[in-house]
Amino acid sequence: MQLKKSKISNPLEIYQGNIKSFFKEFKKIFNEEKIYLIVDENTIQQIDYLEENFSVTSTHLQLESGEKNKTFNSVLKIWDFLNRNNVKSNDLLIILGGGMLTDLAGFAASTYKRGIEFIYLPTTLLAMADASIGGKTGFNYQFLKNNIGTFTLPKAVFLDTTFLATLPKIEIDSGIAEVYKHSIIGDVDLWNYLKVNSKELDLDYIVKSSKNLKLEIVSKDPYEKNIRKKLNFGHTIGHAIESYLLDSNAPTLHGFAIAKGMIIESFIAKKENLLSENFFQEIKTVLSNNFKSYLNFKIDSKAIIKLILSDKKNTKSTINFSLPTKIGEVTINHEIELKKVESYLLEFLQND
Numbered sequence: 547m548q549l550k551k552s553k554i555s556n557p558l559e560i561y562q563g564n565i566k567s568f569f570k571e572f573k574k575i576f577n578e579e580k581i582y583l584i585v586d587e588n589t590i591q592q593i594d595y596l597e598e599n600f601s602v603t604s605t606h607l608q609l610e611s612g613e614k615n616k617t618f619n620s621v622l623k624i625w626d627f628l629n630r631n632n633v634k635s636n637d638l639l640i641i642l643g644g645g646m647l648t649d650l651a652g653f654a655a656s657t658y659k660r661g662i663e664f665i666y667l668p669t670t671l672l673a674m675a676d677a678s679i680g681g682k683t684g685f686n687y688q689f690l691k692n693n694i695g696t697f698t699l700p701k702a703v704f705l706d707t708t709f710l711a712t713l714p715k716i717e718i719d720s721g722i723a724e725v726y727k728h729s730i731i732g733d734v735d736l737w738n739y740l741k742v743n744s745k746e747l748d749l750d751y752i753v754k755s756s757k758n759l760k761l762e763i764v765s766k767d768p769y770e771k772n773i774r775k776k777l778n779f780g781h782t783i784g785h786a787i788e789s790y791l792l793d794s795n796a797p798t799l800h801g802f803a804i805a806k807g808m809i810i811e812s813f814i815a816k817k818e819n820l821l822s823e824n825f826f827q828e829i830k831t832v833l834s835n836n837f838k839s840y841l842n843f844k845i846d847s848k849a850i851i852k853l854i855l856s857d858k859k860n861t862k863s864t865i866n867f868s869l870p871t872k873i874g875e876v877t878i879n880h881e882i883e884l885k886k887v888e889s890y891l892l893e894f895l896q897n898d
C-alpha cells in the first residue's frame with residue numbers, strides 16, 4: 547500500500563500479516579545483516595522473533611516504558627545511542643514497541659542527522675490500528691501531550707498481530723477505544739461489528755479496518771489542514787484528561803482518556819444541536835458499557851479547560867472541535883466559545 551505525498555519524501559509501505567511472510571519485502575528495504583533497534587523492557591522479549599524471521603542480528607537500546615517516559619530525556623538517550631554506534635544517515639532504525647515508543651523514537655530518528663530512515667514494528671493494538679499510521683511523531687513536554695513533534699513517515703510498517711499474544715488485556719482494551727473512534731468518524735460497519743462482537747473481536751479485522759480508514763484520511767490531508775482533523779474527535783477533551791492525570795498519582799491509558807473524551811464531546815455535539823439525542827445515547831451507552839471499569843477517574847473541570855487552552859489547535863476565546871453528527875460522520879472546525887465549553891463540561895460532570 548502506498549501513501550504518496552510530495553513533501554513527505556519517503557513512500558510508506560504497510561504490510562499486514564505474519565512478519566515471516568514479508569521476508570522478501572524486508573530484505574528489499576534492508577539488505578544488511580545488522581540492525582539498530584529501539585525497545586522497552588516489555589518489547590525486548592520480541593527481539594528473538596524479529597531476528598529469527600528477518601535473519602538479522604541487532605544492537606538495541608532499551609528504554610523505560612510508559613507515557614511518563616515519553617520525554618525529552620528519553621529522546622536524548624536515543625540520540626546518544628545513535629551517536630555511540632556511529633549510525634549513519636543511510637542506516638536504518640527499527641522501532642519495536644507501542645505508540646509511546648513509535649512516537650518518541652520516530653521523533654528522535656526524524657531529527658537525528660536531519661532524519662534517518664526508520665521502520666515501525668508496532669507491538670500494541672493501539673499502535674497497529676492508529677499510532678504507526680500517518681507520520682505524527684513526538685513527545686510530551688512539560689506534561690503537555692505531544693507538544694513537540696514532527697510529521698515524518700517511516701520507511702515501512704509491519705503489522706503483525708502475533709505480537710499481541712503477550713499484551714495485557716487492559717492494553718488491548720485501550721487500543722480498542724481508538725478503533726471505536728475510527729468507527730464513529732467514518733465506518734458504520736465497523737461500529738456495528740464492535741457493538742455486536744465486543745467480547746470476541748477479530749484483531750486482524752479491526753487492525754485492517756482501522757488502518758485503512760486512517761490511511762484514507764491522512765493520504766488526502768497529511769498535514770492536518772482539513773479532513774485529518776476528523777481524527778481529533780475525542781482528543782480535545784481526551785488529551786486534556788490524559789495530561790491532567792499524567793501529572794497525578796493515578797494516570798490513565800491513552801485509549802481510556804479518549805473514550806471519555808468521545809463521550810463528553812458527543813454530549814457537546816448534542817448541546818450544539820449537531821447530534822441527535824438517540825445517537826448521543828448510543829455512543830454513550832456503548833462506550834460506557836465497554837470501558838466501564840476504566841472510566842471512573844476524577845476530573846477537575848477548571849484544570850481541563852486550562853489544559854485545552856494549551857492545546858495547539860485553540861485560540862484564547864474559542865475551542866476548535868471535531869464533533870460527530872451521526873455514527874460514521876464528523877464535522878470539523880466547529881468553534882465554540884470557551885465559556886460555553888466550560889458550562890457544557892460542568893453540566894456533563896454534574897450528571898455523570
Ligand SMILES: NC(=O)c1ccc[n+]([C@@H]2O[C@H](COP(=O)([O-])OP(=O)(O)OC[C@H]3O[C@@H](n4cnc5c(N)ncnc54)[C@H](O)[C@@H]3O)[C@@H](O)[C@H]2O)c1
Nearest residue numbers: 588611644645646647669670672673677682709712713800
Ligand atoms: N502518532 C499518532 O498518530 C498516535 C495516535 C494515537 C496514539 N498515539 C500515542 O500512542 C501512545 C499510546 O500507545 P500504546 O497504547 O501503544 O501504549 P504504550 O506504547 O505505552 O504501550 C503500552 C504498554 O504495553 C507494553 N507493551 C508493548 N507491546 C507489548 C507486547 N507485545 N507485549 C507486552 N507488553 C507490551 C509497553 O511496554 C507498555 O508498557 C500515546 O503516547 C499516544 O499519544 C500516537
